Every structure is written in structure tokens, then in C-alpha cells.
Amino acid sequence: MMAGFRVALGVGGAAVVIALLAPLAIFMAEAAHNPGIIEVEVEAAPGGGLLRVAYNGSMPLSDFEVYAGDTVIHVGYVSRGVKTVPLTPQQLAAIEERGITGLSFKIAGLYSIKQVKG
């Protein structure tokens, strides 16, 4: 009985590890084939501006944040397509002054990825 439990645990454990790795593996494979998988642009708009995030991947991203120096712009949940968030005048000024210096997000709510210039 213990041997059966051990084998089931081994097989089940391997399946769990593969399932846990899958979102990261899928994202990395997509990013390797498409370097422009995430594109962030700023558009001028009355009273501030708009941050436009275009995402071409299949794994949803959460806690998406854009950095402009010390200023953090919270975008939140991003799935395939385009998401726009309004920018305050201070955020727009920070982007105009420093440019976009980094991004961070989570894949499947598990794996944090941070990309910072420099």
C-alpha cells in the first residue's frame, strides 16, 4: 500500500510540477519568438495622458506596473489585446522626463518578472 502511495505521489508530483511550470514556459517561449510581446506607449490626452499596453501573449498577466524613474504606474490585470489607463499630469511628466524605465508583472499570479533599464 505504501509503495502504491509512493508511486502515486511521484507521478502526481511530477504532474503538479509540470502544471506549475507551464505558464512560465509558455510565456518565455512566446517572448523568445516575439520580442515585441509587450509594447507600452504613451498618448497625449486632455488633462494628462493615456498609457497604452499592447500584449500579444496567451498567459494573462497581473499586477502589471510601469516605471518611469521613481514613479510607478499601476496597470493591473493585462490579457491579450490593448489596455489603456489614464495618467495623471505628474505621471505623464515623469514619463516625459525619464522615459519608461521598467516593467513588472506576474504570470499566472505566481511568477514575478521585473525588467528594469540599466
Added chain:
Amino acid sequence: MPLDPRVSRAAWVAVRGVVSGFLYYIVYVVALPILASAMGTPQAAVPAALKSSFLIYLGVMTALGVGAALARGTPAAVPANMLVTAVGWLISYKLLSGGILHGSLEGYTVSVDVRPILYAVLVLGLLYSLASGLESSTSSG
């Protein structure tokens, strides 16, 4: 002249220990760090520390494997099995810089947090070792 059964048993225990230690080494010290590293930073698939110290890690894992094989059939089988897993996992954790991988890509520093997979492997590995230890503590061979 027939071989002394104690000698043949000792040889069998040693072989089994070396093989199991080598398998633990492959799983925890080679496969897991390379896989996790490849997921995070494709340009640095083999951690540098693994290249420079692989013989030390192989020796440690083989010695622990022999220890676990010697403990087979005794109450020490459970802690011995769990110790091999825990040490293997700790080596993985060290090779993967605590689970946060850093790389550079087109002028950007990229960091990827792979700790969830490491923690899952630790829990599953310890459960497997517990079951394996309980099984071997009740068997004589």
C-alpha cells in the same frame, strides 16, 4: 569460495546508495536548476556555480545516498531519506540564487522569481521521501 553474505549485502547497499545518490544529484542539482534557470533566463541555462562545483555536489549527494541506503530497514530511514531531499533542494536553492534569477536583455536587467516552483518541489520531494522512508523502514532489504 562462496562470497560472505555480509560482504555481498554491504556491496549491494553501497551500489544502491551510490545509484540513488546519483539520481538525487541528477534531479535536484542538475535538472531542477537547469530547468528553472532556462525558464527564467534563456541565455544562462547552466548556473555557473554548477559548472565549478559539480564534483563536490556529486560527492555530497552520493554520500547521503549511501547513508540513506544504510539506514534502510531501520527507523532512521525516514529522516535519512528526507535529509537527502532537503540537502539536494538546498543545493538547488543556492544554485538558483534563492529562486530569483537575474539576466540582462537588450540593455535591460531582467529578474524572474521562480520560488513558487522551488517550494512546490520541496514540499513534494519531502512527501515523497517520507513515503519512501516509511516504506523502506518496514522492509529489510
